[in-house]
Amino acid sequence: MSEFKKISSQDITFFRSVVGEQGVTTEPEALKNYSRDETPDPTLRRFPEVVIKPHETTEIQAIMHYCSQNTIAVTPRGAGSGLSGGAIPARGGVVLSLERMNRILEVDHENLMVVVEPGVITNEINRKLKPYHLFYAGYPMSLETCQIGGNIAENAGGGKAVKYGVTGTYVRGVEFVTASGELLKFGGKIFKDVSSYDIVHLLVGSEGTLGIVTRIYLKVLPLPRARAVLLAPFDDPAPALHLPVTILSEMGMTPASIEYMNHLSLEYGYRFSNHTYPFPEASCHILLEIDGQEEEVVYREYDCLGERLFQEGAKEVFVADNAVAIEDIWRIRRAIPEALHLALPQEINEDISVPVASIPELVTFVEHLGQEFHLISPIYGHLGDGNLHITLAGSQNDQWEEKEPLIHECFYSKVASLGGVLSGEHGVGFKRRKYLPYFYHPEEINLLRRLKAAFDPQGILNPDKVLPD
Amino acid sequence: MKIVVCIKQVPEIGEARINPVTGTLDRSEVPLTINPIDLHALELALQLKEQNGGEILVISMGPGSAEKILREALALGCDDARLITGKEFAASDTYATSSVLAGAIGILPAVDLVIAGEKAIDGDTGQIGPEVAAFLDLPIFSYVIDFYLTPNGHFHIERLTERGSQSVEIDPPCVVTVTKGINVPRFPTLHGKRKARQKIIQILDASSLPIHRERIGLEGSPTRVVKVENVQVERKGIILRDMDEVEMENSVEVLILGEVFEGKVEQTTFQAIAVGQILHQKGIRKVGVLLGSGHLNDGELDKTIHYGADELYYLENPVFDSLAYHVTARLILQKVNFLRPSIILAAATSQGTTLMPYLAAKLHTGLTADCVSFDIDPRDGKLLQIRPAIGGNIMATIKTRTLPQMATIRPNTFLANYFPQHLGRITLEKDPTNYQTGFLKNQLRKDENSLDLTEARVVCSGGRGLKNAHNFTLVEQLAQNLGAAVGASRAAVEQGWISYPHQVGLSGKTVSPEVYICAGISGALQHLAGMQTSGSIVAINRDPEAQIFRVADLGLVGDACEILPLIIDGLNRRKKHVRV
Structure with a gap:
């Protein structure tokens, strides 16, 4: 494990000379805000020694050059809304908060590209694009808080990945500052690129361990003019969980979203949001979103999908095709994660991703696991892309510490045996790095280590993340 | 039961734009949807039909695209829909719109109930319901939170x-406007959607309705937006219903309709009189005030004079306390026809926003809702009525072409001024008539617990920076600790963390407490306009460059979610200390 230099008053003086008085904070109360992200686990808290908020790329270069010369740990940070502890300064040192790098530099509607800085709130991009009838389709669920830089760090997914893919689908180019302070650029306003190794998509999802992204080229799409959301309660979860196969493979249709919420997850969501879906007693609810350029086409699609939902056992099919009703349905779905964090502080909050056809088997397994270990297990999430959020919380707190490693082992072994992965969209970060060996052979982890060393030989960029000790 | 529901197509929240040429809403290129509160009006109708049987007709006046919201109503279970559309209706104000809607409802046989949403999110006036009631000569109940049919029908x-709530029992028919709290709207089903597509929506134009052509559209609208932002618009100054200048000489020029609660004149009335005095300084001769009540405490009349009334008319009759606006409107109309004021103003309270539109429709004149500023046009002596429009993002100046010129005043925007030396004339009328309200029961309940945001001495507000509904409860805890009222920014209300009545800002309430504490509010102009007259402002925000710090007396830079628990904890400890 590398040793990092503690921050001295000399270092602070240097940082102030680069970004100004206002851009450097050492106040303990202010540092506290940067000691955590949205991961509920209270053991995942580490204080930085200093928070630096640069305005310009050149400032980041100067800071990185200085930190590499002095072996100071640097943890880049977006909005802090992550769920894997990726932005937590595990080894103290510098938190490089990119919140002031929040300029939308260019909307190039001819090339369908937008150029942004990492601190832009992701939803701001869509607000800016709306008058051009364009949209950025890679946005995740925490609409009003998360920043595009953080989305790139975690290759965030979200609710529309079935049709639109994830953040990385839209990142066509990045400029980034290396651990030693050089500014590099790969990709740009282009759709196709095999002119070298795909460095752009190596940076996407690298959780701030390979470089600090300072400029992003995003592909944008024409804004769909028509949207509709179907909500269907089911008594039997089996056909509901099989819907990705039914819809995507058998019917050959591609809705934007296929979301699943089991009864228990919704109970928490209802309490938190003060709203309830019809048929609250159903064993699960399915949410489908369909979008397109023409209302008639969207109508035909949802009519066809709705009919199939009835055949699969839906008790009713509700339709929302105006903004008010669509938001009313999504609001409860979006409330679930926060509701669970608050209600179940001692929890295993999973973000696994499995082949869609294996979902029914996985959910059955979780039910058995729950019975065996007396767990409360709300399940919800992105059914259509195999990325379910599974929460495993102890109903008897006393033996939780003993049981937890065993539960994790059972769970991850099952996910791995189904061909699944550790994290679909939240990232490995601080929280999951010790579980990587469940999913990779030692040789594979070795390759990851050599890759990290190629970018950051001293290991100063976001230390103690992604890779196990 | 035969129910008519009036619904409106509006731009999606935050999407509205104003046409700089006509000063009216630009509906092209903006995604349109059903006015959200109208979904609650439809839900009430559907529940009443499910419980008691009957038939629901839904009507809307608007462009051809409004057919979509009518189909949505049909999908929800309404039986029939009518769209009133045509170029001749374009740019109608609330008076013209109400007269058309009332015309369409008036020709239907035996309507028991007309339901509308409290207000539309675009126009934000809340005048259509009361004006339709006035045109149909029906009782009006605004801000309805509960409604059912009793076993006796x-x-x-x-x-x-x-001040609380009013519960009334009455025989049909009547008009109600509902609030969001009345119910939870249902979602349409796939089968409902399919059925709705098959139905034929009857299209009505001006020729198919018993309406006066000169009362519809832009030409038929007594009010005109004369200025939006800085854009000046040419105006055709045609007066539809002229008043005799000579007759006006002998009367008050501005008449304030006051409010009395439990024998005391309301503070909002004194604020309205202050507006009268501002206009007096701009050349309006006399400020008249009309109060109606079953009883008035000693000294209240003198006090009202000292707040600036030149002519004070007090009508004493218990019917005023019944809040039966369809009856009290008649008594006020008699007085107005006698006094012939050129301007009538009232505070935009639940009473003012119900009674004034009712009166305006009866007087065939325009009404501007919720004004925050007034002026007199030096060219023609007309009243310039200034109000926020489109979610508070712009200011619109409105002129009324007819007489009297009527407007409601947003409470707490103007300071009431006490002039101990002010002299005025008091005219007392005790009216012994026992007026029939048609109310079979009428109960007024005072709610001591509901701390009124606009009158609280301390207000604690929260905004987007609190991140979620759970963190927002910190603001509520702090408020409870301080005996303060809870406010919120528009963002917090839109996220559903707290209900609309708590919204502070141009599109919500204007407050002026002694202390205003705001947590996680960045200080958008639209919010600042609603609280900047507060005594002391304490702001908590993460961003040291947030605009809120420009108006704050005390600023705390940091995460509100971290700071609020510390403050609450500190207050709790101090309390324990005091007890020991």
């Missing part, structure tokens, strides 16, 4: 007022 209606 009466309507049981509960409505909200600033």
Whole structure:
């Protein structure tokens, strides 16, 4: 494990000379805000020694050059809304908060590209694009808080990945500052690129361990003019969980979203949001979103999908095709994660991703696991892309510490045996790095280590993340 | 039961744009949807039909695209829909719109109930319901929070007022406007959607309705937006219903309709009189005030004079306390026809926003809702009525072409001024008549617990920076600790963390407490405009460059979610200390 230099008053003086008085904070109360992200686990808290908020790329270069010369740990940070502890300064040192790098530099509607800085709130991009009838389709669920830089760090997914893919689908180019302070650029306003190794998509999802992204080229799409959301309660979860196969493979249709919420997850969501879906007693609810350029086409699609939902056992099919009703349905779905964090502080909050056809088997397994270990297990999430959020919380707190490693082992072994992965969209970060060996052979982890060393030989960029000790 | 529901197509929240040429809403290129509160009006109708049987007709006036919201209503279970559309209706104000809607409802046989949403999110006036009631000569109940049919076939209606609530039993028919709290709207089903596509929506134009052509559209609208932002618009100054200048000489020029609660004149009335005095300084000769009540405490009349009334008319009759606006409107109309004021103003309270549109429709004149500023046009002596429009993002100046010129005043925007030396004339009329309200029961309940945001001495507000509904409860805890009222920014209300009545800002309430504490509010102009007259402002925000710090007396830079628990904890400890 590398040793990092503690921050001295000399270092602070240097940082102030680069970004100004206002851009450097050492106040303990202010540092506290940067000691955590949205991961509920209270053991995942580490204080930085200093928070630096640069305005310009050149400032980041100067800071990185200085930190590499002095072996100071640097943890880049977006909005802090992550769920894997990726932005937590595990080894103290510098938190490089990119919140002031929040300029939308260019909307190039001819090339369908937008150029942004990492601190832009992701939803701001869509607000800016709306008058051009364009949209950025890679946005995740925490609409009003998360920043595009953080989305790139975690290759965030979200609710529309079935049709639109994830953040990385839209990142066509990045400029980034290396651990030693050089500014590099790969990709740009282009759709196709095999002119070298795909460095752009190596940076996407690298959780701030390979470089600090300072400029992003995003592909944008024409804004769909028509949207509709179907909500269907089911008594039997089996056909509901099989819907990705039914819809995507058998019917050959591609809705934007296929979301699943089991009864228990919704109970928490209802309490938190003060709203309830019809048929609250159903064993699960399915949410489908369909979008397109023409209302008639969207109508035909949802009519066809709705009919199939009835055949699969839906008790009713509700339709929302105006903004008010669509938001009313999504609001409860979006409330679930926060509701669970608050209600179940001692929890295993999973973000696994499995082949869609294996979902029914996985959910059955979780039910058995729950019975065996007396767990409360709300399940919800992105059914259509195999990325379910599974929460495993102890109903008897006393033996939780003993049981937890065993539960994790059972769970991850099952996910791995189904061909699944550790994290679909939240990232490995601080929280999951010790579980990587469940999913990779030692040789594979070795390759990851050599890759990290190629970018950051001293290991100063976001230390103690992604890779196990 | 035959129910008519009036619904409106509006731009999606935050999407509205104003046409700089006509000063009216630009509906092209903006995604349109059903006015959200109208979904609650439809839900009430559907529940009444499910419980008691009957038939629901839904009507809307608007462009051809409004057919979509009518189909949505049909999908929800309404039986029939009519769209009133045509170029001749374009740019109608609330008076013209109400007269058309009332015309369309008036020709239907035996309507028991007309339901509308409290207000539309775009126009934000809340005038259509009361004006339709006035045109149909029906009782009006605004801000309805509960409604059902009693076993005896009466309507049981509960409505909200600033001071609590009123529950009334009455025989059909009547008009109600509902608030969001009345119910939870249902979602349409796939089968409902399919059925709705098959139905034929009857299209009505001006020729198919018994309406006066000169009362519709832009030409028929007594009010005109004359200025939006800095854009000046040419105006055709045609007066539809002229008043005799000579007759006006002998009367008051501005008449304030006051409010009395439990024998005391309301503070909002004194604020309205202050507006009268501002206009007096701009050349309006006399400020008249009309109060109606069953009883008035000693000294209240003198006090009202000292707040600036030149002519004070007090009508004493218990019917005023019943809040039966369809009856009290008649008594006020008699007085107005006698006094012939050129301007009538009232505070935009639950009473003002119900009674004034009712009166305006009866007087065939325009009404501007919720004004925050007034002026007199030096060219023609007309009243310039200035109000926020489109979610508070712009200011619109409105002129009324007809007489009297009527407007409601947003409470707490103007300071009431006490002039101990002010002299005025008091005219007392005790009216012994026992007026029939048609109310079979009428109960007014005072809610001591509901701390009125606009009158609280301390207000604690929260905004987007609190991140979620759970963190927002910190603001509520702090408020409870301080005996303060809870406010919120528009963002917090839009996220559903707290209900709309708590919204502070141009599109919500204007407050002026002694202390205003705001947590996680960045200080958008639209919010600042609603609280900047507060005594002391304490702001908590993460961003040291947030605009809120420009108006704050005390600023705390940091995460509100971390700071608020510390403050609450500190207050709790101090309390324990005091007890020991």
